[in-house]
Amino acid sequence: MRPQLDGALIDDDAVLRAVSIDFGNIVHHRPAAVLRPGSAADVAAVVKAANAFRIKVAARGAGHSCYGQSQAGDGVVVDMTALTSIGEVRDDRIEVATGATWSAVLRKTLEHGLTPPVLTDYLGVTVGGTLSVGGIGGTSYGRGLQLDNVLELEVVTGDGAIHTCSPDQERGLFDSVRAGLGQFGIITRATLRLIPAPARVRRYHLDYDSAEAATADQLALIEDGRFDFVQGHILPAEGRWRHILEVVRYYTPPDTVDNDELLHDLNYRLGSEQIDDLPYWDFMNRLAAGEEYLLSTGEWLTPHPWWNAFLPVGRASEFLDHLTDTIAPAEVGDAGLLLFYPVRTEHITAPFLRTPDEPITFLVSILQYPPDDPELVNAQLAANLAYYRRARAEGGLTYPIGAIPFEHEDWQHHFGSAWPDFLKAKNAYDPNHLFAPGQEIF
Numbered sequence: 001m002r003p004q005l006d007g008a009l010i011d012d013d014a015v016l017r018a019v020s021i022d023f024g025n026i027v028h029h030r031p032a033a034v035l036r037p038g039s040a041a042d043v044a045a046v047v048k049a050a051n052a053f054r055i056k057v058a059a060r061g062a063g064h065s066c067y068g069q070s071q072a073g074d075g076v077v078v079d080m081t082a083l084t085s086i087g088e089v090r091d092d093r094i095e096v097a098t099g100a101t102w103s104a105v106l107r108k109t110l111e112h113g114l115t116p117p118v119l120t121d122y123l124g125v126t127v128g129g130t131l132s133v134g135g136i137g138g139t140s141y142g143r144g145l146q147l148d149n150v151l152e153l154e155v156v157t158g159d160g161a162i163h164t165c166s167p168d169q170e171r172g173l174f175d176s177v178r179a180g181l182g183q184f185g186i187i188t189r190a191t192l193r194l195i196p197a198p199a200r201v202r203r204y205h206l207d208y209d210s211a212e213a214a215t216a217d218q219l220a221l222i223e224d225g226r227f228d229f230v231q232g233h234i235l236p237a238e239g240r241w242r243h244i245l246e247v248v249r250y251y252t253p254p255d256t257v258d259n260d261e262l263l264h265d266l267n268y269r270l271g272s273e274q275i276d277d278l279p280y281w282d283f284m285n286r287l288a289a290g291e292e293y294l295l296s297t298g299e300w301l302t303p304h305p306w307w308n309a310f311l312p313v314g315r316a317s318e319f320l321d322h323l324t325d326t327i328a329p330a331e332v333g334d335a336g337l338l339l340f341y342p343v344r345t346e347h348i349t350a351p352f353l354r355t356p357d358e359p360i361t362f363l364v365s366i367l368q369y370p371p372d373d374p375e376l377v378n379a380q381l382a383a384n385l386a387y388y389r390r391a392r393a394e395g396g397l398t399y400p401i402g403a404i405p406f407e408h409e410d411w412q413h414h415f416g417s418a419w420p421d422f423l424k425a426k427n428a429y430d431p432n433h434l435f436a437p438g439q440e441i442f
Contacts, residue, residue, distance in 0.1 A: 003045035006038025007082055019060055019077045024403050025303045026377060027068030029438065031058075031075050036082040040154060040162055040188040043078055047186070047434070048160025050076055056437040059186045061099060061126030066306045067403040069181070070129075071438040078186060080128050089114060093151055095191045098128025103285065105192070110281060115197035117143040121231075122287045128187045133401050134179050134353050136341060136363055138229035138248065141222040144347030147178040154189035158430030162188075176425040179353035181400060182436030183422075184429040198250035201229075201283045202257040207272035208243040211320035211340075215362065217245060217266050218342045219313070222360070226262055234320065234338035236329030248283065290335070299335055299369045305380040307366040308399040309391045310355040316340060316362035319391065323366065331380075333369030340364050351418055354397045363399055364391075381405055400439070411441045 002009055010016075011033045020030040032055070035046045050057050056075030063070060071077065080099035087095040089112040096105055102116070103123035109115055118137045120130060131153075135146025143149065152166040155177050163185070165174035176184045208214040214232050221230050229248035234241050245268065249257050259275060294300035311319050323338060332338075341363045345355050355361045366387070370376050384404045391398075397414055398404060406414075415422045426433065426442070433442050 003049050005035075005042045005045060007036045007042045008038075009046065009076075010034045010036060019063070019079065020071060022063045022065050022068065022070060023304055024066030024068070024306070025301065026066070026305060026381070026403055027071065027438070029068055029071040029073030031072050031077045033076050035076055035078045037078060037080075038082065040083075040156060043156045043186055043188055044160045044162050046076060046078070047156055047158065050434055051158060051160060051432055054432055055434070057186075057434045058436050058438055059128065059132075059182055061129035062101065062124055064122070064125045064129065065401060065438075066304055067405075068438040069401070069436070073437070075437065080126060080186075080188075083188060089194065092194050093191050094194060095152075095189060096127055098126060098131070098187045098190055100127055101125065102127065102130070103288075106281070106284060109194055110197055113197055114194040115280070115284075116146065116192055117149045117195050118146045119284055120146070122291070123285055124288075124291065127190050127192070131178055131187055131190060132180060132182050134350075134399060136343065136399070138231040138246070138341065140341060140343050140347075141230055142225065142344065142347070144349065145343075145353065147353065148347055148349045149193040150178065150190050151193055152191040153177060153187050155185040155187050157185045158432060158434050172425070173429060175351055176429060178350040180425070181352075181439050181441070183439065183441065184425050184435065186435070198228075198280050199252040200250075200277060201280055202249045202251065202259075202275065202277050203283060204245075204247050204259075204263065205274040206245045206247065206263075206266065206268035208245065208268055210317070211243055211324070212317040213267050214243050214245055215317045215320075215340065215342075217268070218340075219360070220266075221247060222342050222344065230342065232340040234324060234340075236332060236334070236336065239329055241324045241329055250280065294335055294369070299333065302372045303370060303377045305368055305370070305377055305384060305403040306401075307368075307384045307387055307404060308402045309364055309388065309396045310343075310361045310399055311364050311391060312356045312358055312395045313342070313360045313362060315394045315396070316364060319364060319394065319396075322390070323364075323387070326383075327366070331368070331370065332366070333371075335369045337367055338365065339367065352415065352422060354414055354416065354418065356395050356397060365399075365402075406440065408441075
């Protein structure tokens with residue numbers, strides 16, 4: 001018997017087919033039903049019913065995962081985009097339903113001159129989605145990840161109970177669900193920290209001769225903090241690779257920005273600098289036009305075998321060199337690129353967000369837009385596994401949002417000394433192992 005709901009439990013063929021496709025478009029597991037909840041109570045009721053019959057459940061936000069992480073074959077997918085309410089700004093915080101996108105949250109907070117401290121490059125992802133994995137951006141070197149800037153969460157656990165947790169209340173659950181990969185509960189509401197937002201940004205694109213030179217300058221920049229946003233790109237350009245730092249200074253007039261003061265001692269290729277000045281919103285929402293373009297070309301809908309890992313600081317530039325030596329620029333597609341971010345690990349507060357045990361780590365990402373060619377995609381998946389094995393041998397750990405064919409042993413290694421606590425949390429909060437089967441951890 002179906003529970004009474006504020007929303008709807010749907011088994012329409014078109015809906016089931018739609019949620020069996022994610023951004024990666026590689027893995028396709030069709031559920032038996034999709035819940036479009038009208039409330040957290042709906043989520044709790046369906047989880048409680050699923051628990052009675054041992055039916056798998058997965059929360060899905062924007063579906064921006066790359067390898068079936070938000071899918072539940074023959075189970076129930078909870079479409080969190082049905083829960084999008086955004087509360088009023090209160091001092092330094094805002095409470096939101098976790099199906100809201102970061103774009104919608106930012107629009108609301110900017111009305112009050114405030115912003116979340118960390119925003120992902122692409123704002124079309126949901127709050128719950130990024131809190132479940134991490135949520136990294138160009139300000140993460142100094143402000144941690146998005147999950148480090150959340151004050152309180154509402155969570156439905158595997159028994160169908162609704163909990164409120166924070167650093168001061170049910171801390172174990174709070175620490176488990178942040179970067180918990182959906183294994184311990186479904187986050188339905190979040191109270192987010194806010195800081196004053198700048199009015200404008202001065203953005204610099206700087207060309208470098210090598211990954212070594214670019215990463216060295218990144219490390220110097222996060223040490224002195226002259227830029228608020230620090231990110232590296234390696235782009236395909238006329239059959240070769242182009243190394244670029246994108247660095248940004250935030251400001252609000254009448255304050256000004258001195259280009260010479262910011263750039264004078266950096267080791268970029270002189271004369272390559274591209275400088276622009278734009279409103280803060282336009283910068284943070286910069287990928288919206290790219291999404292629209294990729295939808296028009298069809299590249300948004302083709303497979304995306306993306307790859308992400310945290311590398312020890314001393315191995316990052318050499319690893320980037322290995323990638324550019326191994327991957328032909330044409331293989332990532334016209335819209336593809338490599339990314340590299342420095343992150344100070346002291347700011348990371350979630351125990352299941354795994355990084356090398358060093359003060360600074362580099363997130364390295366391969367963002368590929370290949371044609372819809374199964375043979376090519378399978379080859380890139382095999383390459384992803386090989387890159388992971390190499391990164392692991394060098395002390396690296398995956399940032400688990402991409403497309404790497406993990407086995408159980410890989411997950412045990414990934415969590416390392418935290419694996420016993422991960423198992424303990426699973427048995428405490430989801431004892432029948434209902435949640436997030438698409439991760440294939442258990």
